[in-house]
Amino acid sequence: MRYRNFLVLLGLIIFFASFQEKDREKHLFILSGQSNMELLQPNESFIPILSKRFGKKSITVVKFAKGTQPIRKWYRDWKPLEGKEPKADPILYDSLMIRVSQSINREDFSTVTFVWMQGERDAHESLGNVYEKSLLGLYQQLSNDLNRNDVNFIIGRLSDCGLTKKGWPDWSMIREIQVKVAESHPRFGWINTDDLNEGVNRKGEIIQNDIHMSRTGYIVMGERFARKAIELIESNP
Template sequence: MSSIRILILSIFGLAIGLSTAAAAEKKVRLFILSGQSNMVGLDPKVSFTPAVEKEFAGDDVIVVKNAASGQPIRRWYKKWALPAGAAEGSSKPKNGDLYERMMETVTSALGGKKPDTVTFVWMQGERDAKAGWQAVYYEALTGTVDQLRTDLKHKDIAVVVGRLSDNLKNDQGWNAVRAAQEKVAADEPFGAWVDTDDLNGTHDGLHYNKQGYAELGRRFAARAIELNRKQEAKK
């Protein structure tokens, strides 16, 4: 074999090796956005997705949003139970049905890929606060995260919680849900909460305007990036 041919084969082999190594280092990063109306109003393509794609430019970034307006957390948490002394109307939605819908969307988006990192971004709680179900909110949210751990077979999930705004700051149930959301973020190994108090719209104290949703996406992305980097630093 001539020296030129040997050199060509060596270069070819090196190129394949480098390509394989690069592919091996490329991570699949899954971001799941879910919740009720203020998550429905958020368009990830405006500010969330561009931020995480820029930060993790060398990775396979998958962003999935699946949300539904005006829904209680029981529609995500399968083991939800009415808190003692609380009441509910005749319409009783099925526990966990929106979670199942969300997971179908996630499975489709992954297309058989196994995520290296999973980040769960949650914006919900208004319905539970108004219904008087705040006593079981902490358990329901941590339980939903645990469902994700089991179903995705992924122990280290980053959890970003959008804390309810101060729209009903004098309401006991509302404040209890806010406190529960902060506690979930504090108790999760890789958790954080996002302040939304300044995002209330001028005509609607509960929902945000276009600029508010764009800012919410940026805040969610910043926390998600921070937690992903924190996870990497621990390994």
């Protein structure tokens, strides 16, 4: 009887020690991209879901995004398939990393998750032929700069907006690349945004199959990013 009680007590000690260790873990989330990331407000749904799962004090969210910008504004080694123009100009990546550096303040994070919502500009400029290399290169660049080999990567796939409209010749190609990359590694994932670009936008205007998401669409997008982040964190201990 005493032995059984001892085992129960030992089990409880191990359980609570494990729980406390989990409670001390800290998680960094880096959000970047162009206008659809710029218009995402993390406090609406992204942060609340993560806070509920990990605790508000355990998460740090850094977001820096800029509309209408191609991936070469982030990826240092970007090159066109032919010729020398346009050129890489990673000014947005540098700005992002300044914010990351300021936010982490010597914190020791258990996990880092990179959330990316971008690609419209590259589709418009017909630069899909180098997008896969650039996307993987950007991920590796961030991993190297953070000196980590365990960064989680979530991609928001372009919506269906550009599939039937002129002006974005590589839209379908970039969508396919985003899914291909996201499904190429256990630490990668993607979310669907096809159903988020109709309704009423943040300006109160009615939109239909728009390049941007509705007000509700951004809330749902934040939820999907958060749940995918939790999935990746918990499946890659």
